[in-house]
Amino acid sequence: MPQLRIAQDERADELLGRDPLALLIGMLLDQQFPMERAFAAPRLLADRLGVDTLSAAALAECDPEVLQRHFQGPPALHRYPGSMAGRAQELARLLVERHDGRAEALWTDVPDGATLLRRLGDLPGFGAQKAKIFLALLGKQYGVTPPGWREAAGDYGQEGSRRSVADITGPESLAEVRATKQAAKKAAKKAAKDAKAVQQA
Incomplete structure (x- = not known):
């Protein structure tokens, strides 16, 4: 079983390592929200649902209002708990319809990286x-x-890169990834500012 250290929380990371659906939902929530909190959210969700492992079938069938309340907390599982609860349920339904409710079915029989990328997209x-x-x-x-x-x-x-959650193996690499992201944001802002200045010249 993979030993992940993304959420920086032992129980949350243990669930991510053994439950592919939890990992998938963590990735879904990693948007406009602190990375480690996004990946800790599946553990909180499992606790609130009173289960040890998340089930796509159970999430797909859950009353949307009930699921939304679980996402709202406190603490909330995301900055936008309502819309993310809806998206997580959509994801669960797609897994049930196309992959027998198994997140790992996305990649277990995949012939190559390009096919897997298409499936994830x-x-x-x-x-x-x-x-x-x-x-x-x-x-x-x-x-x-x-x-x-x-x-x-x-x-x-890329091997050795520090660009994303894929590269986080502990607190040190989390800090490095965060620094890379901040530098990229800064560079993008500067590029946008320079482009605007050129247009106005």
Whole structure:
């Protein structure tokens, strides 16, 4: 079983390591919200549902209002608990419809990285970038390494990179990833400012 240290919380990380659906939901919530809190959220959700492992079938069938209350907390599982509860339920329903309710079915029989990337990109709430990051996380830390996975994950698949959650193995690498993200944001802001100045000149 993978020994993950993404949430920086022993119980939360233990669930991520043994429950592929928990990992998938953590990735879904990793948006406009602190990374470690997003990946700790599946443990909180499991506790509130009174279960040891999350079930796509149970989430798919859950009363949307009840699920929303679980997401609202306190503490809330996301900055936008209502919309994220809806998205998590959409994700669970898709897994039930297409993959027998098993998150790991997304990758167990996959022939190559490009196919896996396509499957991940079809998931609710998974855009192109999120799909690549999750693919890199599967390859680097979950033992899912179909042919061409690094190429499919793009820059996130590079060995030794510190770009995303795929590279977090403890507090030190979390700080490095955070610093890389902040530097990228700063550079993007500067580029936008420079472009605006050119337009106005």
